[in-house]
Amino acid sequence: xxxxxxxxxxxxxxxxxxxxxxxxxGLVGLVAAPKxxxxxxxxxxxxxxxxxxxxxxYTAVLTERHEDGxxxxxxxxxxxxxxxxxxxxxxxATCTHLGCHVRWExxxxxxxCPCHGGVYDRAGxxxxxxxxxxxxxxxxxxxPQTSAIEVEV
Amino acid sequence: MKGPIDRLADWLDDRLGHxxxxxxxxxxxxxxxxxxxxxxxxxxxxxxxxxIITGVTLGLFYAPTPDHAWDSVRYISTQVTGGAFLRGLxxxxxxxxxxxxxxxxxxxxxxxxxxxxxEANWIVGLLLLQVILAFxxxxxxxxxxxxxxxxxxVTISIAKLTPVAGDFLAALxxxxxxxxxxxxxxxxxxxxxVLPALLVGLTIAHLYLMRRHHISGPVTPKAxxxxxxxxxxxxxxxxxxxxxxxxxxxxxxxxxxxLEAPADPTSSSYIPRPEWYFLGLFQLxxxxxxxxxxxxxxxVPGAVMTLLAxxxxxxxxxxxxxxxxxxxLSAFAGGxxxxxxxxxxxxxxxxASAVTDGQWSLQETGGALxxxxxxxxxRCHSETxxxxxxxxxxxxxxSDNWIASHIxxxxxxxxxxxxxxQTNEQANKAMLAAITRLRxxxxxxxxxxxxxxxxxxxxxxxxxxxxxxxxxxxxxxxxNIASKYDLEKLQRRISDPTQFKADTEMPIFGDTLYTExxxxxxxxxxxx
Numbered sequence: 001x002x003x004x005x006x007x008x009x010x011x012x013x014x015x016x017x018x019x020x021x022x023x024x025x026g027l028v029g030l031v032a033a034p035k036x037x038x039x040x041x042x043x044x045x046x047x048x049x050x051x052x053x054x055x056x057x058y059t060a061v062l063t064e065r066h067e068d069g070x071x072x073x074x075x076x077x078x079x080x081x082x083x084x085x086x087x088x089x090x091x092x093a094t095c096t097h098l099g100c101h102v103r104w105e106x107x108x109x110x111x112x113c114p115c116h117g118g119v120y121d122r123a124g125x126x127x128x129x130x131x132x133x134x135x136x137x138x139x140x141x142x143x144p145q146t147s148a149i150e151v152e153v
Numbered sequence: 154m155k156g157p158i159d160r161l162a163d164w165l166d167d168r169l170g171h172x173x174x175x176x177x178x179x180x181x182x183x184x185x186x187x188x189x190x191x192x193x194x195x196x197x198x199x200x201x202x203x204x205i206i207t208g209v210t211l212g213l214f215y216a217p218t219p220d221h222a223w224d225s226v227r228y229i230s231t232q233v234t235g236g237a238f239l240r241g242l243x244x245x246x247x248x249x250x251x252x253x254x255x256x257x258x259x260x261x262x263x264x265x266x267x268x269x270x271x272e273a274n275w276i277v278g279l280l281l282l283q284v285i286l287a288f289x290x291x292x293x294x295x296x297x298x299x300x301x302x303x304x305x306x307v308t309i310s311i312a313k314l315t316p317v318a319g320d321f322l323a324a325l326x327x328x329x330x331x332x333x334x335x336x337x338x339x340x341x342x343x344x345x346x347v348l349p350a351l352l353v354g355l356t357i358a359h360l361y362l363m364r365r366h367h368i369s370g371p372v373t374p375k376a377x378x379x380x381x382x383x384x385x386x387x388x389x390x391x392x393x394x395x396x397x398x399x400x401x402x403x404x405x406x407x408x409x410x411x412l413e414a415p416a417d418p419t420s421s422s423y424i425p426r427p428e429w430y431f432l433g434l435f436q437l438x439x440x441x442x443x444x445x446x447x448x449x450x451x452x453v454p455g456a457v458m459t460l461l462a463x464x465x466x467x468x469x470x471x472x473x474x475x476x477x478x479x480x481x482l483s484a485f486a487g488g489x490x491x492x493x494x495x496x497x498x499x500x501x502x503x504x505a506s507a508v509t510d511g512q513w514s515l516q517e518t519g520g521a522l523x524x525x526x527x528x529x530x531x532r533c534h535s536e537t538x539x540x541x542x543x544x545x546x547x548x549x550x551x552s553d554n555w556i557a558s559h560i561x562x563x564x565x566x567x568x569x570x571x572x573x574x575q576t577n578e579q580a581n582k583a584m585l586a587a588i589t590r591l592r593x594x595x596x597x598x599x600x601x602x603x604x605x606x607x608x609x610x611x612x613x614x615x616x617x618x619x620x621x622x623x624x625x626x627x628x629x630x631x632x633n634i635a636s637k638y639d640l641e642k643l644q645r646r647i648s649d650p651t652q653f654k655a656d657t658e659m660p661i662f663g664d665t666l667y668t669e670x671x672x673x674x675x676x677x678x679x680x681x
Contacts, residue, residue, distance in 0.1 A: 009384035016391045020398060024203065027242075028210050030235040042537075065542060069214070070221060070228030072542060 035069070043141070046081055046090070047149040057082040057104055057122065059093070062153065077153050079138055080104065080111075082122065090140035090151045091124045096133040111135065179383035184370030186377070187386060190264070191368060193257040195390035196397050200250045201352065203401070204288075207243040208345070215295065217341035219334050222297035223415040223550055230412060231547075241405025247289050249401055251430045254285055262464070262485050265473030266369035272465040274362035279462055281355050284348055289428055291344040297337065302416030303425030305332060305340075311438075314447040332418070372473045414592045417552040432499030433492050439502075457488065513590060513597055515621045519611025520587030521596035522604050523580060529563065530584075546595040549588055560584045579625075580612045606677030609670055613662065620681075628659065634678045643675040 046060040047053065057080045066075035078093035078101055093101045100115035110127060111120040119127040124135035139152040155163070166172045183191075214233060216225040229236040258278065261267055267275035294305045309332065313323040328335030380386065417423070427435050434454060441449035460467075468481045475482060513521070524530050524544055533540040551559070560581045587596065599607060614620065617627035638646060646653055648663035648671055662671060 006384060009388040013384045013387045013391050016395060020394065024206050027235055027239060028206060031210050031233055031239050032213055033234065065538065065540070067542075069232075070216070070224040072224075 041153045043143075043150040043152050045143075045148045046079060046140070046151045049143075049147045053081075055106070056084070057091075059104060060151075062151070079151055079153065080135075081140065081149060081151070088140045088142065088149065089123075090138040092136040092138055094136065095131055096126075096135065097129070097131040102135070179387070180381045181364065181367070182379040182381055183368055183386055184374065185379050186371040186375035187368055187380070189389060189393075190260055191386070192390050192393040193253055193260055194363075196253045196393050197250060197257060198356070199390075199394040200246055200253060200397065200401070201356070203242060203398070204246045204250065205349065207239055207246065208349075210239055211243055212345060217295070217338050219297060219337055219416070222295060222337060223412070226296040226298075226412055227548065230409070237409050238405050241409055242401060244410035245401055245404040245408070247292060248404075248429070249397060250285055251289065253397070254282055258282065258461075259485075259489065263475075263482070264369055264372055265468070265478060267465045268369075268468070268471070268473060269465070271362070271366050271369065274359060274366065275465055276462060277355055277359045277362060279458070281352070281359060283458075284351050284355060286430070288344065288348050288352075289430060291340045291348065293428055294337065294340045295344065296412055297416045298411075298413040299416060299420065299423050300411070300413050300425060302332065302418065303423055304427050305336065307425055307427070311450045314450050316447070369473070372475065415550040415552075417554075419552055419554050426503075429496065429500065433495035436495045436499030436502065514586070514623055515607065516583045516611055516615060516623045517586045517590050518596065518599060519607045519615075520580075520583030520585070521591065522599060522608045523584055523612070524587055524591075525596070526604070526608070533563070544591070546591045547593065549592050553585065553589065556588050557581070557585050560588075577612055579616045583611045583615070603677060605670065606673040609666070609674050610677065613666070614674070617659070631678065632681075634681065638675075638679065640672075640675055640679055643679060644671050647671050647675060 044062050044064060046062060047058065060079050060081050062077045062079065063074050064077070066073050080091045080093055082089045082091070093103075095102050095113040095115065095118055097113065097116055097118050100113050102111040102113045102118070102120060105112050109122065111122075111124070112118070113120075113129065113131070116130050118129035118131040120131065120135050121127050124137070126132075126134060141150055142148075143150050211229060214225055214229045214236070216222055226240070229240055231237070233239075261275065261278065290308060294301045309323050309326050312326055313319045315322050326336070326339070328339040426432075434450075437449045437453060438446060439449075441447075464481070468478060470477060472478070530544065532538075534542065534544045536543055549556075590596070610620065614631065615624035617625040619625065619630045620632070634643065648668075649661050650657045650659040651661065666674075
């Protein structure tokens with residue numbers, strides 16, 4: 001009899017304790033789980049109508065309101081807008097190696113990354129250095145109503 | 154033949170010696186008759202563990218700065234999956250701990266467990282009670298809402314009453330010249346670094362001393378065989394933990410902790426009230442006006458704590474039986490009853506709420522419509538704007554003064570720097586009134602047919618006329634319009650008041666409003 005009671009209570013304490021622990025761990029996991037990354041982009045104005053740049057590729061800095069959890073801030077995105085033979089293209093300025101911002105070097109006619117020396121040609125293809133992929137292409141359009149140049153970021 | 158798990162356990166035990174530790178921790182023989190009354194300490198241990206786990210998890214989101222504390226708490230409550238429940242657990246956990254601590258203390262007094270040789274543990278227990286109350290006090294500043302700010306103002310003012318060192322203590326608690334960023338970081342550090350360290354240290358000391366002198370057991374030793382802690386008492390402890398944990402979860406689920414409007418040091422209408430477990434002290438203060446205040450604020454609570462601390466030396470007899478300790482027990486019961494009575498009286502003595510509730514007034518509704526539809530607001534406050542986010546009910550964190558300046562001159566983001574331009578005062582007042590309501594919740598829906606009229610009436614008519622108890626005193630109160638005018642006549646009355654009264658001060662609205670607008674106003678006034 002005594003042994004039965006003892007083993008029942010032992011199982012009760014172990015199982016109950018494990019259940020409470022699992023419940024708390026589950027709650028912590030639920031709350032602490034990282035937020036999913038944001039949904040797809042929206043069309044944003046890169047060049048205002050009538051502000052056609054004097055030379056291409058043009059470095060456009062887009063400022064947008066950004067919600068970073070509870071923190072309201074503005075975020076800047078750098079994109080390159082190019083126009084060759086009437087065709088618009090847009091590329092991200094983020095180096096595909098480790099995420100630094102590349103710069104257009106007009107004299108050398110290429111993009112260069114200041115961090116580890118990655119070099120891309122005007123179309124964004126890797127010329128030399130560590131980058132594994134070409135610069136990311138971004139959808140671009142001329143807004144039919146306003147004729148502003150917009151990118152989807 | 155042993156299984157692989159047993160062999161692994163043997164291997165580990167050779168290296169760690171964990172079986173001896175578990176034996177020491179779990180197999181203590183308890184005096185016969187140790188039962189449910191002795192589970193309260195474990196309830197506290199359980200609730201404190203929950204508090205540490207939920208507190209650390211809240212810490213993943215919380216930002217201890219005046220600019221962001223409120224936002225981050227609101228974010229936890231409204232955006233984080235399970236965040237409202239988590240915050241509820243931490244909030245109600247403090248209540249559970251205070252109740253369990255008082256019951257535990259009462260059990261120790263009733264059973265005379267503080268008597269020789271357990272005096273030291275009694276003192277450690279009282280220190281733990283102070284730590285628990287300090288956790289509560291520092292914890293509710295952290296959301297940085299009105300309640301947080303003003304309750305802390307009161308706490309620091311009370312500290313100032315301390316003889317000789319009062320000003321120094323208050324300055325130490327404030328950190329800076331005023332309650333602000335330096336106060337918040339200070340209280341935060343105490344809440345999450347200093348107090349937890351004290352709590353863990355004192356709890357270990359408490360448990361060590363309990364084991365050193367053993368559980369006191371029933372008042373009169375009972376015959377019978379003694380049980381070991383595990384699994385017999387542990388099962389009772391766990392049962393209590395399940396009951397308390399369920400209660401806590403239901404409270405956290407059903408009764409969300411409030412988050413009031415953000416702290417506004419310029420607010421003059423806010424009436425602060427403390428957390429319920431300080432309501433007794435709050436009530437006590439009311440009986441000691443003026444210079445006597447220090448008696449209610451510090452002398453009485455200090456005397457009570459001193460008496461409690463001296464209890465093992467005041468009640469020295471070896472007997473723990475109730476009939477041998479009538480004075481101590483009746484004094485304790487009297488003190489406890491007084492504390493409960495003060496708390497209940499404090500809870501009942503509620504000032505008229507400064508926060509408006511119930512129906513939205515005409516002015517508030519009109520203001521909300523202007524905010525929602527007026528291009529002045531919507532131009533910048535929208536989902537797609539790069540300047541400012543949409544105005545969301547319940548998420549407005551600027552002070553009333555800031556908003557008043559901002560409405561008058563939206564480009565002013567540093568109010569007071571330059572004078573705002575002249576704008577329609579009634580419209581601004583209405584928008585400010587609406588913002589105050591929007592802090593608490595969304596505006597009621599208004600039929601589209603009424604929206605234009607309400608907006609215009611709020612902006613134009615209320616300057617001089619009172620409608621539904623609000624508005625100017627320059628013109629007559631507008632009510633029962635339908636008994637004096639039909640629609641056509643009323644429209645003419647608004648368009649050109651001079652037709653009706655040559656020396657009227659009422660503007661000729663036909664000059665400034667469209668015919669359709671006047672028609673909308675007239676229709677709405679007649680319908681009222």
